[in-house]
Every structure is written in C-alpha cells, then in structure tokens.
Amino acid sequence: MTDENLLDRIFAGELKELMVVSYIVLGNNQVTNRYIEDKYRMPVHAWSALYAIDLFPGLRAKEIRQLFPRPQNTISRAVSLLQARGLITQETSDADGREKRLYATDAGRALLADMIDFSRRRQEEWLTPLSPEERQTFFHLARKIATGPNLLESEVARR
C-alpha cells in the first residue's frame, strides 16, 4: 500500500476534518519547531509569547493564554526565559500588584524580526497549494471555527 492510499483513506472517514487539521499541524510542527528550537534555542511557545508581547506592549501573561491556548505554567516559563535572555522586560502593574506588564526590548524586537521573516516564508511554503482566493476562503472558514463558541468550551468533554 502506497503513502497516497493510506492518506486517501484516513481522509475519507468520519473523522476526516479532525484528521486533516491534525495532519497539517503535526506536519508543520515537525519542520518548524525543530528549526526554531535549533536556531534560537527556545521552545516555540517562547517565540509565540514574544510575538504577542511585541504586538501588544504591556500585555499581561494571562492575556497571552487567550492568544495561544496553553496551560498557565507554560506561559510563565516562556516569559521567564524571555526575561532571562533580555528579550522582554516586566514591570509590576500599578493598578494590580499581581499583574506584570510585559514589553519587548530592542534585542527582543530584533530577534523577533528574524523569526517573523522565517515564519512568513515558511507559511508561504505550506500555503503554496492554494490560490489567493482559496487562501482567503480557507482563512475565513478557519477563523469561524477558531472564534466559535465550542472550541475551548466543550459540552461533550465535560467531566
């Protein structure tokens, strides 16, 4: 049985949507995570956090979770790493002593520019099979799923 047959059949079952989305992400991770971890010596979540912090200066750790749904301690560690490397600064919020407002440093922004450049070229690579119109449609539909009410809140998985 050839590779194509295997994929064809797993993309034909009841769980085809789950299978195809998982395949895209596992496949991309295999390439991207390894590259980023090798080149920048940091887990991918650290660069995600840096990306978010640069986009929203003064961001709080809990808000990073809204952008990248990960356990809370994963974010905490990523922020520690970025701080330890001088890529961000933290300052305790005036309004609430528990919160720390996060800001990218110049060094952080410089590193980020490099990472974004890679990610943009990598994204272009896996989007190659889609025309500009198809990309627009794909993004539109994916966005509907992402912002739908049941992605993070499940009735089915209630324990």
Place this chain on the structure above:
Amino acid sequence: MTDENLLDRIFAGELKELMVVSYIVLGNNQVTNRYIEDKYRMPVHAWSALYAIDLFPGLRAKEIRQLFPRPQNTISRAVSLLQARGLITQETSDADGREKRLYATDAGRALLADMIDFSRRRQEEWLTPLSPEERQTFFHLARKIATGPNLLESEVARR
C-alpha cells in the same frame, strides 16, 4: 482590551493563517487531549495509532508515521503501550524480520469504538460554526495543504 480585540488583531497580521490554524489545534488539544488522557489513561498518540491500526490491519509502525507525522520513538512507545494493554497484537513479518505487522484485538476495537464516538461528537462541536457546504470547502482546502509537497519537506527550514 477585550479578548475579541486581541484575537482580531492577531488574526489580522502577516501570519494570520499560521495563527488561526495554531489556535484551532491548541484550543482543541486543550479540551480533547486532557479528556482522553483522563478517561483512557493514554496519550493521544496511542489512540491515534490504534485508530490507524484498526483501519489498516497489518499496518507497520513506520506507516503510522505517514498518517500521524511524529518522531519514530513516539510511535514505538505508543505501540508498546497498546500491546501491553492487550489492545493490539504484533507479529513479525514473514517477508522482513525487522517489521512487525500490527492488528487490533477485540478489546482494542471495543475501546476504539468508544473513542471514535467521542471524537465524532467533539468534531461536530467545533465544526458547528460551519454550514455543510462550508465544511466541505474547508476540508477540500485543508486537504490540498496537507497533501501539498511543502508541508513535510521545507526549503526554507533547511539547515
């Protein structure tokens, strides 16, 4: 800044396709992996492997990697776990003494039926925002990305 604003803006940048797909998968994993690990006491990769083995009786470990792109030792461990729990059997291939052909047992199939039922209902949940036509379009486009030439093989990430 509200949650919506944060998501709106991160889904508006150059990396919006990457961001939205990552968001869907991280969000779904947060719900699904925890449920499966709690209920069945196994990593999600073990159930993925069981799913593949049942669909393709006599499957080899290396072929599971084609369906679920993961490191080789992850598959090896998942197969060991399934074997230890009596959910699959392994028999050494006649043609090639290195290969082991994998088969689901009755117990494996019974457990799988339960897991598939959950996954189907969970998939239905996160697909809720899409109409039947939109689901078809989404799957069609995602499939093009998944089977494209650059998902697993990258020029950009070459080291």
Place this chain on the structure above:
DNA sequence: GCCAAATTGATCCATATGGAACAATGTTGG
C-alpha cells in the same frame, strides 16, 4: 558470498510539559 550501507524499531537521556499545590494580591459581602 561478503562486507558496507540502509532500514526498521527499541532504548537512553536530557529537557519539556502540564496538573496540582502554592504564594501574593485583590475583591466582596456583611
């Protein structure tokens, strides 16, 4: 037929991960 290289899968080990408990701070209800 034989030896080098390739392939398949298991194991080792350092690091990442995530649930749970914790500490610090803020909020609420009486």
Place this chain on the structure above:
DNA sequence: CCAACATTGTTCCATATGGATCAATTTGGC
C-alpha cells in the same frame, strides 16, 4: 474592617517528548 473567596503568576513533581544511539535485519555492490 475583616474574613472568605477570587485572581494572577510561580513552583513542584511525575510523566511525556524527541534527538541520538543502538541492535537486528535486509539490501546492494563487487
């Protein structure tokens, strides 16, 4: 004002992960 509760972020610890190495087997070149 104060005690209970909620929120924010850190730490602990058991387990998962993945690159590297290894063992067993097969393939290919001569």
